[in-house]
Amino acid sequence: MEKQVLKVNLEKGDNQDIYIDNDDVYVNHTGDTKNTIQGFIHNTCELLFVEQGAAEYTINGTKYEVKERDILIISAMDMHLCRITRTPYIRYGVYYMPKYLERLSMIRDYLDVYTTPKPEDFKKLQNLPPDVFEEFCDLIQRIYQEQVHKSDDNEEMRDAVVCVMTILLKRLLNYKKETRREGDSFSLMLKVRDYIDAHYAQDCSLEYLSEVFFIHPSTISRNFKSAFDTTVVNYLSAIRVSSAVKLLENDNASITQIAGDVGYNNVNTFIRAFTKVMGISPLQYRKKKKDYNTHYQLQMH
Numbered sequence: 001m002e003k004q005v006l007k008v009n010l011e012k013g014d015n016q017d018i019y020i021d022n023d024d025v026y027v028n029h030t031g032d033t034k035n036t037i038q039g040f041i042h043n044t045c046e047l048l049f050v051e052q053g054a055a056e057y058t059i060n061g062t063k064y065e066v067k068e069r070d071i072l073i074i075s076a077m078d079m080h081l082c083r084i085t086r087t088p089y090i091r092y093g094v095y096y097m098p099k100y101l102e103r104l105s106m107i108r109d110y111l112d113v114y115t116t117p118k119p120e121d122f123k124k125l126q127n128l129p130p131d132v133f134e135e136f137c138d139l140i141q142r143i144y145q146e147q148v149h150k151s152d153d154n155e156e157m158r159d160a161v162v163c164v165m166t167i168l169l170k171r172l173l174n175y176k177k178e179t180r181r182e183g184d185s186f187s188l189m190l191k192v193r194d195y196i197d198a199h200y201a202q203d204c205s206l207e208y209l210s211e212v213f214f215i216h217p218s219t220i221s222r223n224f225k226s227a228f229d230t231t232v233v234n235y236l237s238a239i240r241v242s243s244a245v246k247l248l249e250n251d252n253a254s255i256t257q258i259a260g261d262v263g264y265n266n267v268n269t270f271i272r273a274f275t276k277v278m279g280i281s282p283l284q285y286r287k288k289k290k291d292y293n294t295h296y297q298l299q300m301h
Helices: 098-103 105-114 119-125 130-148 154-173 183-199 206-213 217-228 232-250 255-261 267-278 282-300
Strands: 025-032 037-040 045-059 062-066 071-074 080-096
Touching (some): 025 045, 025 130, 045 130, 062 119, 071 154, 080 130, 098 105, 098 183, 130 154, 206 217, 217 232, 232 282, 255 267, 267 282
Antiparallel strands (some): 025 080, 037 080, 045 062
């Protein structure tokens, strides 16, 4: 069987931007030839492996300068701005759904690997030796092969490769085994988060979640924060905004309609929540993304 190589897409087709997705694992290989600034939010953990060029990412107010042979890890639901500073900017992207990672028992104790690193930890992922960086690229290619060539055991092989990548990242970061993600409390909070993921457009207030899971609201609030380092309110807001981003890009529905589709009864509440997460209003985001797509369409002709 001929090996299919994951090639760089310098034209960034419509399927290259991932914001909210249902695939357990997604990989791409993209490049930009122009200096641009873009905002993103994903419901996936994102890993960037920079082959060429440079960019500045702002994540939760902290700046991360990335260049050749750097790896940047971005937590699911962390809004981030990317300013490309040197072109061509070429990188591999790997996206993992958090619930997929949590299913892999071999790495469940090392899930902190997939959180946005502190600046001092990010330094450990910069300017990697060529052979080390190439090893990661080979693993990404292997994940791609297992997705392209379907077989009875391709998911098992893919999961094994993801585990290898996780351990290599854990070694680079020198992270220790993490113990808070275990026990009945954490398992229950996983169910709470899964419920929010599936019903974010409906009532997901602490009071309503309390009725669904027969737990006091304050207990849900405390245990959810302990498990995922964010509050229920902030997580719900982020996933609603993540969904709204996709709707803003893919159709011409009104802002009021989109607000209702993602769970906001009041359009002004939606606009405030969106602006808080993304830094710009929904209308401004729609215009910015339209201008960005027009720019790339012109470059293709």
